[in-house]
Amino acid sequence: MRLSGFLPGFPRGVFLALTLAASPALALDPTPAAPAAQTSGFTIFAAASLKNALTEASAAWKVKTGEDIAISYAASFPLARQIEAGAPVDIFIGADEESMDYLAGKKLVKPESRKDFLSNDLVLIAPTGGPDKVDLTAAAVTGVLKDGRLALGDPSSVPAGKYGQAALTKLGIWDAVKDHLALADSVRSALLYVSRGETPLGVVYLTDAKAAAKETRIVATFPEASHAPIRYPIALTATAKAPAGKFLGWLLGPEGAPFFKRQGFGVLTAK
Incomplete structure (x- = not known):
């Protein structure tokens, strides 16, 4: 059985982005907003369970740097398939190793940037x-x-x-x-x-x-x-822009960790 009225999915070739500046800090509705025009910054595809923490972290980055971040949240594998189809994405954060392995196998992420970022229960x-x-x-x-x-x-x-x-x-x-x-x-x-x-x-x-x-x-x-350990891998895509790399480094460090710890994630990479 599938209940209706929720996230409709991500059809091939339709790339949905949720612009952070227009997003509330807490929203249970997983349906992404319509794409917004973006003149600078970069784009993230992330597992739906990251919505609250990553939205807050991205808002802090916006204050710190002035850079815009567009984020789409959904199930990991459909997002990976969107990247495979050519979605212009700079960072991918999945909720399992399989989705990241899929992209790595197609050489769609930068292997040196891949980290196990978070854990969950x-x-x-x-x-x-x-x-x-x-x-x-x-x-x-x-x-x-x-x-x-x-x-x-x-x-x-x-x-x-x-x-x-x-x-x-x-x-x-x-x-x-x-x-x-x-x-x-x-x-x-x-x-x-x-x-x-x-x-x-x-x-x-x-x-x-x-x-x-x-x-x-x-x-x-x-x-x-x-069950297998719940791990969230993160990586730059093969076509990632330079600002995304700076954000990834910040997110993996001590400044980014508190946003995720507050939501109950285990942070695997904080220094």
Whole structure:
């Protein structure tokens, strides 16, 4: 099942950019704004779960340098395919190694610039009116779902969905819920399903749950051993402009780290 009314996806050849200057610091709606004219600066494609932290960091860079940054947020692999199709992007930040490996294999990123930037945790959430705690067992999860569905990023394209499927499988829950999913095209869409009360449970990153703390609550945290480590690789694209390289260096250093730590990310590169 797919619920409608959220991020429509990124058709091949249509490059959507969200201009930072017009963006709120916190917005759960993952739908990017229409492209804005950009006379200077550079462009970033980033995993949807980075929206709050990266938007704040980019605003600070704008104040520091006066440079404009256009950002599009969505699921990692569709963004990688946009870059492959020729999207004019300078920095890519994915939510899994696979999407970055895909671009590296096609020589579309500068290998020397690639870093494992951030880490995250995977959690089970419910609307604020839901249970306080849910055991990570098939009986407990299906008991809460009843006739409802579990919101999950589509494992075929959304890293959070891949991690979620792996964790649910490891814990013996997948077979009980696989026919009762509300598949989302980004982790932020999965978050919206729960925050709007359209599903009783959802699997998202810890940072997404914190972004919607007024509308959702964490009812369980998946053990680290239940899924592969959640890593966010970052790299300059092969055609990146010089200002993007300066921003990447700043972002990976001690000045950029606090924006991500505040949202709950683990920062792997701060000096």
